[in-house]
Amino acid sequence: PLPPVRSAGIVGAPFSKGQVSAPFTVCVSVPVVTLALFLLQPKGGVETGPDRIRAAGLLHRLKEQGCAVKDYGNLTFEELVDDKPIGLLKNVRAVGGANRRLSEAVQAVKKDGHTSVMLGGDHSLAIGSIHGHSAAVGELSVLWVDAHADINTPLTSNTGNIHGQPMSYLLHELQSKVPVLPHFSWIKPCVWAKDLVYIGLRDVDPGEHYILKLLGVKVFSMSEVDQLGVARVMEETCDYLSAKAKKPIHLSYDIDAIDPSVTPATGTPVAGGLSYREGLYITEHICQTGLLSGVDMVEVNPLRSPTEDDVQSTVNTAMDLLLSCFGRLREGNHPSHYRLPEP
Amino acid sequence: PLPPVRSAGIVGAPFSKGQVSAPFTVCVSVPVVTLALFLLQPKGGVETGPDRIRAAGLLHRLKEQGCAVKDYGNLTFEELVDDKPIGLLKNVRAVGGANRRLSEAVQAVKKDGHTSVMLGGDHSLAIGSIHGHSAAVGELSVLWVDAHADINTPLTSNTGNIHGQPMSYLLHELQSKVPVLPHFSWIKPCVWAKDLVYIGLRDVDPGEHYILKLLGVKVFSMSEVDQLGVARVMEETCDYLSAKAKKPIHLSYDIDAIDPSVTPATGTPVAGGLSYREGLYITEHICQTGLLSGVDMVEVNPLRSPTEDDVQSTVNTAMDLLLSCFGRLREGNHPSHYRLPEP
Amino acid sequence: PLPPVRSAGIVGAPFSKGQVSAPFTVCVSVPVVTLALFLLQPKGGVETGPDRIRAAGLLHRLKEQGCAVKDYGNLTFEELVDDKPIGLLKNVRAVGGANRRLSEAVQAVKKDGHTSVMLGGDHSLAIGSIHGHSAAVGELSVLWVDAHADINTPLTSNTGNIHGQPMSYLLHELQSKVPVLPHFSWIKPCVWAKDLVYIGLRDVDPGEHYILKLLGVKVFSMSEVDQLGVARVMEETCDYLSAKAKKPIHLSYDIDAIDPSVTPATGTPVAGGLSYREGLYITEHICQTGLLSGVDMVEVNPLRSPTEDDVQSTVNTAMDLLLSCFGRLREGNHPSHYRLPEP
């Protein structure tokens, strides 16, 4: 269950002063697009997540399990001087512009025929990642694994954080509810509510709950995970998404879907999350479909936890989830050419 | 799934020297009766549990989710000077008297038409809470969620702690096994063994195990939770309790039912408990029956844990369980009148 | 569900300088054979595991639940001066010799008609334990609960640790793949691949994965535990093992099967393990079969964890698993002669 091996090349793009720098990685067969915007997180720190995941050995481990990896390094762009709030909304122009860049990067990755991996950064980056993915390959199934629905419109949001709103910009059905915003006009809605499944929800705003019910979105909140078990959740998820057509799958994984006892280094932890094992079961199962075409791994924030142990547990979990997206199985793997040595 | 909203008023009753003071709360539509007896816990501290749950924002959060709350404050009564042990039994007269006061308070709450919430304090307070509840509304179903069965008779108990015995005073079937005790004569047994279900047991004394088998009590120990899963346990629980008649449900929740890794601030922690999620699934499911008429939340003991983090985790879990008893769902909630804002 | 009671006698054999001493315990009805080889663990410390489990009260607790216990103390043997590595393989002669002694000890225990309990020590001791068990009673079913498959041959191993290889010496089917080693010639393979079941695997080497697939070994990795739940895993395990004949069961329990958050004091912890509850469910279920004839409890290493709390949690879990092997139930137990006291 491993993707075909290709040649690999790494491109680095270090942070520099006076710029908003964002890790940005593309692989040949496992392209890694990493992008973090510290502007987007008032608490700061999320921009260091991707480099920590790299430093933990993601590229080496992916290669070891048979994937050829090309790392395109960090996406870099200029800071915006004049980005005043629009109502409650913060950093509108920066987020809009960064996602436009990210969308283009992901399109390039997909046009090269690779599975795209975007390491965030915060979850507002799903706008560009999903937009670019869809622009390149057409209609998508989206599996959103998160404690939060991230489907507030700019008008239902109580915080003004765009990372709580990305799905509202992407869903066809919500466009009449979303106001015009500067640097957002390039976004074309590209996902249908029927092609979206949530897993892990447990902190949903009233407006978000209303929207989910209104649009009939398929949701496996933690209640349903408790009721059905993660195995049946994944079976029903895949049945639901492939009922009519087998569209390429975009997996948008917010690390806060996992329980904070396992992944505490994140901005908005919520008690009662997925276990490490349930988290892995999801990626193992999605990998087996053969339809995984793009992955976001977001909200790993090394500065949001008191101890280095907490950071390592969070980073290692993110890495294990990604390894599992690309074929690693807990039962073990062996190359097809393996031969048992004899005395 | 929210109870009807009424007006609310809070009554406070602070601790005062020379008195056994116990938090005691009643709400209009969500009456909270809190009672803690530091005499009853040789280890001390359990009397501060209710005020910590209040301070964590219980009343505000209940109101926020559409419940009108009246807080009747803390039940207060005089200390008993002469309360010598009777055999092994400790604080017999104090416990008897306090429960009599509590029973009357809960009766008043129920006669006003409210769901009663008793915040302990230790689990001996279930005597008064269940007695008063039943005196007001008639026969009850009792769901006892606990690591312990709390069904020792005064003669099978090895410790003399009355908080390990409350069910023995309440069950019709056990009265021939219970000796006469001072300040206990007012208690009329009011629960039938067939109307009692246990969830979470994992530390059961030999005498208790004998009684449970003798009376054929329905028990889902942690083994059965492991075997069936919490969803089927709740399904079978509700089927069992409503097989003949749909009696009002009294939920007596000992926080030590939950695993000590989540709720360490309690007097007798036992490894291998319910997860936070399983704990919530129970309350979500009981709320959905529409039959929940009284709740005890007991054994939260802020002084029984080394760190403030441990206390907060315990208190927050107790609060989340109570919010879920009154309609909070992990999938989210929205008011029936919600309207989605448009640009 | 308790084994018949017999008389008990404890034999002690303390450590002494210049010797490799290994705890070694045999009980009359619950024989405890403990053996630890600090030579075998380059990290050291695993030889103190058995005495910590004793100190936690294993013998007392077993007696309390109706088992007569005879403790034969610690197996002691001389250190080998000249035990140079053979290729990568470390301590070959010491491990070979120690296991030969252990095999003889277990045979004696079984010939006295007891259930054998071997407290390790590292998992290489399963060679002697299973060999001796089988030599005494004939063909066995082996249930191996572990994060690791421990089925590398000396030629597939990348580390040279024999505790990652014991099953390769025991399986009939692998003998053509195992080279001749000094002090290993006494070992006669005694287990068939069809009589072996694994539970808990999540860190399997490529060569091991190849072997498991080649031999068609029944494996419930953590993926299968997630998929089926531990209850169905145990049902399928027992169905599988008793499909043709009901052979005596040898349970080889590596404490690292349990999640490191519960049992951190072990040499090679791996994230995503069995919960404490799942761990207990396995032993409860195996006990109920009535076929349990030998148990290994290995890899408890008190020196491998930073805090005393971690050691206690690990040791207590090992003890709870053993108590459960010998009849302890979470729903409670009572003696058959129990009589309820009356006033």
Ligand SMILES: [Mn+2]
């Ligand atoms: Mn998110």
Ligand SMILES: [Mn+2]
């Ligand atoms: Mn989130």
Ligand SMILES: [Mn+2]
């Ligand atoms: Mn209790």
Ligand SMILES: [Mn+2]
């Ligand atoms: Mn309890």
Ligand SMILES: [Mn+2]
């Ligand atoms: Mn092992």
Ligand SMILES: [Mn+2]
């Ligand atoms: Mn192991």
